Amino acid sequence: MAIGVFDSGMGGLTVLKALRAQLHQESFIYLGDTARLPYGTKSPDTVKQYAMQMARVLVERGVKVLVIACSTATTAALPHLQQMLPDIPVIGVVAPGAQAAVSVTRNQRIAVIATETTIASEAYQGLILKQLPKAQIATRACSVLVALAEEGMMDNAVAESALKHYLDSFKDEDTLILGCTHFPVFTALLTKILPPEVSIVDPAQATSKALEALLKKQNLQNDTLQNQGSVQYLVTDSIQRFQKVGALFQGQPLLQSDIELIDACNPV
Numbered sequence: 001m002a003i004g005v006f007d008s009g010m011g012g013l014t015v016l017k018a019l020r021a022q023l024h025q026e027s028f029i030y031l032g033d034t035a036r037l038p039y040g041t042k043s044p045d046t047v048k049q050y051a052m053q054m055a056r057v058l059v060e061r062g063v064k065v066l067v068i069a070c071s072t073a074t075t076a077a078l079p080h081l082q083q084m085l086p087d088i089p090v091i092g093v094v095a096p097g098a099q100a101a102v103s104v105t106r107n108q109r110i111a112v113i114a115t116e117t118t119i120a121s122e123a124y125q126g127l128i129l130k131q132l133p134k135a136q137i138a139t140r141a142c143s144v145l146v147a148l149a150e151e152g153m154m155d156n157a158v159a160e161s162a163l164k165h166y167l168d169s170f171k172d173e174d175t176l177i178l179g180c181t182h183f184p185v186f187t188a189l190l191t192k193i194l195p196p197e198v199s200i201v202d203p204a205q206a207t208s209k210a211l212e213a214l215l216k217k218q219n220l221q222n223d224t225l226q227n228q229g230s231v232q233y234l235v236t237d238s239i240q241r242f243q244k245v246g247a248l249f250q251g252q253p254l255l256q257s258d259i260e261l262i263d264a265c266n267p268v
């Protein structure tokens with residue numbers, strides 16, 4: 001049985017990459033709701049509806065675990081999906097990301113960049129403060145970065161100036177959480193712009209560890225495969241576009257034959 005992973009679009013591919021690196025014997029079904037992207041500027045109720053539909057598609061395909069590879073959908077829908085699917089473990093990216101930041105910060109000053117809806121939910125802030133009540137958390141909604149990433153503009157002058165614009169308000173933070181799964185594609189630029197003492201936290205790594213622990217605990221690992229598991233991609237809009245931009249996110253080509261178009265309005 002495969003592991004289901006979904007995002008509003010290509011962003012979750014950064015999570016999928018980390019999951020595959022950690023769990024190479026597992027197979028995955030990745031669903032990008034590309035027809036309805038972005039999620040990050042929509043209301044939590046709308047995102048919750050979309051997330052429920054995406055989860056249903058993956059459950060119909062028989063997944064054994066669901067990973068919400070989208071911070072926005074995690075903040076809007078995680079408890080709801082856990083309730084809706086009592087027999088399938090569901091994890092998101094926010095708690096692992098917050099935990100990773102708590103572990104690396106030295107001065108308890110943490111910056112979070114994410115979408116408008118994620119920042120407004122205060123989910124990262126709440127989880128960090130539970131563990132570090134004196135932490136100072138600075139946040140910035142950077143929705144334009146999602147559009148740049150989906151456009152494949154990951155390492156050019158436009159992306160650099162957008163990042164500088166958004167990072168401008170941060171001061172002494174020693175940790176930056178990439179609180180949107182589209183943002184790890186800017187890591188090369190961020191490393192260039194940020195002072196070297198700032199740790200960049202990509203929740204994908206911590207999520208892959210959390211998933212591995214969960215599979216072990218619930219005895220759900222795939223022990224039968226010797227080689228790398230497979231990935232099947234589902235999208236709600238253009239296969240060609242997903243293939244082209246998805247390759248930039250994954251750092252390797254995507255085969256058109258691995259990508260299937262589904263109807264966002266009648267997804268199952």
Ligand code: DGL
Nearest residue numbers: 011038039040071072181
């Ligand atoms: N990748 C998503 C996230 O982590 C959302 C991007 C969007 O659709 O706005 O929040």
